[in-house]
Amino acid sequence: MxxxxxxxxxxxxxxxxxxxxxxxxxxxxxxxIALDYRVIDAAPVVFEAEVRRFFAEGGHGAxxxxxHKLVALAMxxxxxxxxxxxxxxxxxxxxxxxxxxxxxxxxxxxxxDITERHGFDLRGHDALLLGAGGAAKAVAWALMDAGxxxxxxVNRTPERADELADAIGEPARCHTRYWDGLDxxxxxxxxxxxxxxxxxxxxxxxxxxVQDHSTAYDICYGTAAAGFKGWAVAAGVRPDWFRDGLxxxxxxxxxxxxxxxxxxxxxDPVYRELRQRF
Ligand code: ATR
Numbered sequence: 696m697x698x699x700x701x702x703x704x705x706x707x708x709x710x711x712x713x714x715x716x717x718x719x720x721x722x723x724x725x726x727x728i729a730l731d732y733r734v735i736d737a738a739p740v741v742f743e744a745e746v747r748r749f750f751a752e753g754g755h756g757a758x759x760x761x762x763h764k765l766v767a768l769a770m771x772x773x774x775x776x777x778x779x780x781x782x783x784x785x786x787x788x789x790x791x792x793x794x795x796x797x798x799x800x801x802x803x804x805x806x807x808d809i810t811e812r813h814g815f816d817l818r819g820h821d822a823l824l825l826g827a828g829g830a831a832k833a834v835a836w837a838l839m840d841a842g843x844x845x846x847x848x849v850n851r852t853p854e855r856a857d858e859l860a861d862a863i864g865e866p867a868r869c870h871t872r873y874w875d876g877l878d879x880x881x882x883x884x885x886x887x888x889x890x891x892x893x894x895x896x897x898x899x900x901x902x903x904x905v906q907d908h909s910t911a912y913d914i915c916y917g918t919a920a921a922g923f924k925g926w927a928v929a930a931g932v933r934p935d936w937f938r939d940g941l942x943x944x945x946x947x948x949x950x951x952x953x954x955x956x957x958x959x960x961x962x963d964p965v966y967r968e969l970r971q972r973f
Contacts, residue, residue, distance in 0.1 A: 700729040702753055703955070706746060706767075707760035710736045714969065715758050718948045721968070722960035739763065743770050750789040756955045757787040758948070764829050771797030780836045780862070783829030786951040798954065801830055802837030804947025805886075805914065805940075810841065812942045812966070815910055818842035820883040823904065827855035830914055831888035835859055838886075839869060847882070849874045851889070877904050885927070886912045892919040902930035909936070916941035917973040941973050942966055 705715040716732045723730035737745040742763045747770075749757060759767040764783035768774060771784065773796040778784045784797035809815045822843045824835055827850035838846050846869040850856035856871040863869045872880070878901050885905055891898060892915050905911065911927035913920035920939040927937050945962050953959045 700731040701755045701955075702731045702733070702749075703756045703758075704733040704735045704749055704754060705758040705760065706735050706737050706742060706763055708736055708738055708742075708762060710734050710760065713760065714944065715760075715948060718945055718965055718969075719758075719952060721965045722949065722952045723956075725960050725964070726956070726958050728956055728958070737763070739766070742766055746770070746787065746795075747793065750793065750795065755789055756951070758951060759785050759787060768797045771795045773797070775799070777802060777833070777836075781829055781833035783832070785947065786954065788955065798951070799833055800947040800950035800954075801833035801914075801943070802840075803950050804945075805834050805943045806837045806841050807946040807950075808940075808942035809910075809912060809938065812946075812962075813910075813938055815884070817884070819844045821845045821847075821881075822884040822886065823847045823849070823877075823880075823882040824886050824888060825900075826850055826888035826890075827852070827859045828888065828890070832859055832862075834886055834888050834914065835863065835869070839863055839865065843868075843884075845869070847872055847877075847880070849877065874899075877901055880904055881906055882909060884910050884912065886914065887920075887923040888914050892922045895922065898923055898926035900926065900930075905930045905932050907931050907933055910938065911936070912938045912940075914940040914943055916944060939973075941969060945969065 705713050719732045767784040772794045775798040778797045778799040781799040786798040788796045848856040848871045860869050860871045911932045913923040916939040924937050945966050949962050
């Protein structure tokens with residue numbers, strides 16, 4: 696008797712280039728799990744209805760990407776601490792009877808990638824975070840939980856950075872600066888969680904904020920990370936100490952996969968395979 700595949704999907708708009716189906720399928724194959732994982736392109740006006748329909752028709756879990764992460768949080772009946780902190784959800788689970796749980800694996804995926812894959816021990820280091828959107832929030836909390844010595848947050852709209860630092864509520868360790876007020880500071884780690892790279896914008900930051908011992912990390916990967924890499928290397932970061940977000944993408948997927956299937960996949964073979972292409 697064949698086992699019926701459990702149904703999952705990723706929702707986004709646009710979504711054609713998502714790597715999620717390939718990543719989840721590779722994990723499932725590795726662990727011998729039968730999986731039906733679809734891509735659903737849902738415009739914002741139909742997103743919530745499409746998710747509810749998917750779950751009503753037997754869907755078990757859904758990944759959610761741009762631009763739906765805020766609505767995904769708002770429509771849920773149960774919200775995990777990680778999703779609450781990020782103010783956004785990237786993982787929805789059908790709890791039964793139409794009830795939905797919202798979770799966020801961006802922060803845990805980021806920390807797992809930078810610590811376990813890249814061997815960067817966050818404890819005791821001074822970190823700078825660029826951005827204060829949903830992804831940045833997840834990363835900020837994760838950096839704090841992982842034990843950074845200090846976390847400085849800058850954002851184009853400074854009020855959003857202040858709100859995030861206030862929510863974290865550890866002023867001795869986490870504070871904000873104005874985007875153009877970083878002169879004279881130097882960081883062990885600079886994380887780009889803005890969408891500047893998607894728009895081909897420039898990183899207008901003093902080069903003195905990094906030295907050759909600094910690590911730079913862009914939560915985007917591929918061409919979207921090229922602009923920040925260019926800035927970081929020009930500022931003195933060693934090229935092999937620049938990391939992009941491909942590993943974070945795979946680790947956040949693995950965290951969602953483990954939540955749904957109760958088994959943790961080995962992410963290294965998937966990372967090696969995708970690294971050849973990006
Ligand atoms: P996400 O949920 O993916 O993080 P978002 O909430 O739209 O997306 O956040 C995008 C981030 O990139 C924000 O921090 C945004 O700054 P604002 O809060 O001022 O909007 C930042 N960002 C986008 N374009 C930028 C630019 N050209 N220069 C500086 N920051 C930019």
